[in-house]
Amino acid sequence: SAVISQKPSRDICQRGTSLTIQCQVDSQVTMMFWYRQQPGQSLTLIATANQGSEATYESGFVIDKFPISRPNLTFSTLTVSNMSPEDSSIYLCSGETGAGYGYTFGSGTRLTVV
Amino acid sequence: AQSVAQPEDQVNVAEGNPLTVKCTYSVSGNPYLFWYVQYPNRGLQFLLKYITGDNLVKGSYGFEAEFNKSQTSFHLKKPSALVSDSALYFCAVRDMGAGGTSYGKLTFGQGTILTVHP
Numbered sequence: 001s002a003v004i005s006q007k008p009s010r011d012i013c014q015r016g017t018s019l020t021i022q023c024q025v026d027s028q029v030t031m032m033f034w035y036r037q038q039p040g041q042s043l044t045l046i047a048t049a050n051q052g053s054e055a056t057y058e059s060g061f062v063i064d065k066f067p068i069s070r071p072n073l074t075f076s077t078l079t080v081s082n083m084s085p086e087d088s089s090i091y092l093c094s095g096e097t098g099a100g101y102g103y104t105f106g107s108g109t110r111l112t113v114v
Numbered sequence: 115a116q117s118v119a120q121p122e123d124q125v126n127v128a129e130g131n132p133l134t135v136k137c138t139y140s141v142s143g144n145p146y147l148f149w150y151v152q153y154p155n156r157g158l159q160f161l162l163k164y165i166t167g168d169n170l171v172k173g174s175y176g177f178e179a180e181f182n183k184s185q186t187s188f189h190l191k192k193p194s195a196l197v198s199d200s201a202l203y204f205c206a207v208r209d210m211g212a213g214g215t216s217y218g219k220l221t222f223g224q225g226t227i228l229t230v231h232p
Contacts, residue, residue, distance in 0.1 A: 031218045042224045056215050096218055107157035
């Protein structure tokens with residue numbers, strides 16, 4: 001199955017700044033997704049990253065706050081913009097391999113905004 | 115809309131005893147069902163999935179799950195629990211009848227913390 005390398009694994013950022021999280025997949029995936037997770041809680045889908053076009057955002061998430069890029073079938077980035085302490089969370093990316101409908105996850109980015 | 119419920123926030127079992135982590139789902143089309151495990155400070159690890167075929171699915175680390183269409187359930191089971199099984203478990207569903215902007219999305223349950231006592 002596909003393996004996703006996600007970085008950074010953690011970061012502490014000042015409020016008002018931005019952080020870009022990267023996910024690199026070792027093989028092509030048909031779909032990529034970005035999630036947010038509070039520690040010990042469920043995953044909330046932020047958006048579907050579409051190759052070569054604008055991401056599709058879930059209710060409550062907007063492009064200005066969470067711009068996403070997906071230039072090809074193996075790479076995507078999520079930027080958390082103009083951060084506030086409320087953005088402190090774990091961010092995970094996921095890829096859907098298509099064959100057998102498997103979903104692989106990155107190891108997550110633990111973000112703390114101070 | 116698709117949804118998943120894990121009715122137990124926590125499950126506690128003694129090592130060597132069987133364990134069950136419950137999951138029920140709701141979809142409009144046929145469900146694809148998944149179980150994932152998350153250890154502290156780690157990403158999600160795939161355990162098993164149901165797509166079609168045999169209702170009893172065997173997965174990693176000795177886990178299995180039974181798909182029950184009439185009860186819309188997909189409970190995770192293991193005959194003999196290990197202390198190392200202690201983790202956060204998520205059930206997830208993909209609605210194969212979903213199209214448009216809902217296509218391909220996984221919906222997760224709220225998670226169940228499994229604690230296996232020595």
